[in-house]
Amino acid sequence: xxxxxxLKLCLNHRLSHDIAFLPKxxxxxxxxxxxxxxxxxxxxxxxxxxxxKTEDIAKDFLDAAIAAQDSLSENSIYAQADSPGQVSSAxxxxxxx
Numbered sequence: 685x686x687x688x689x690x691l692k693l694c695l696n697h698r699l700s701h702d703i704a705f706l707p708k709x710x711x712x713x714x715x716x717x718x719x720x721x722x723x724x725x726x727x728x729x730x731x732x733x734x735x736x737k738t739e740d741i742a743k744d745f746l747d748a749a750i751a752a753q754d755s756l757s758e759n760s761i762y763a764q765a766d767s768p769g770q771v772s773s774a775x776x777x778x779x780x781x
Contacts, residue, residue: 693734697721701756705749712739715746
């Protein structure tokens, strides 16, 4: 999701240690990952992808996403993955990248 006022990209889904940000293509400017999407009121796995203007911006995104994952403790409600089809009673964690 892109924030309209500041034009910054943010991950608007629960972040967990299970999410793997994988390169998409050969350019080094894009990544893909799968995460649980709650936007339609029903939980389902969604495929996300992002393409950046430069490799440096892409690297900054990846570094920020990994740093956010590393900051999660194993006992955090945001680090615990829900079973497929279940919504946790905890609110979603939002990390601005």
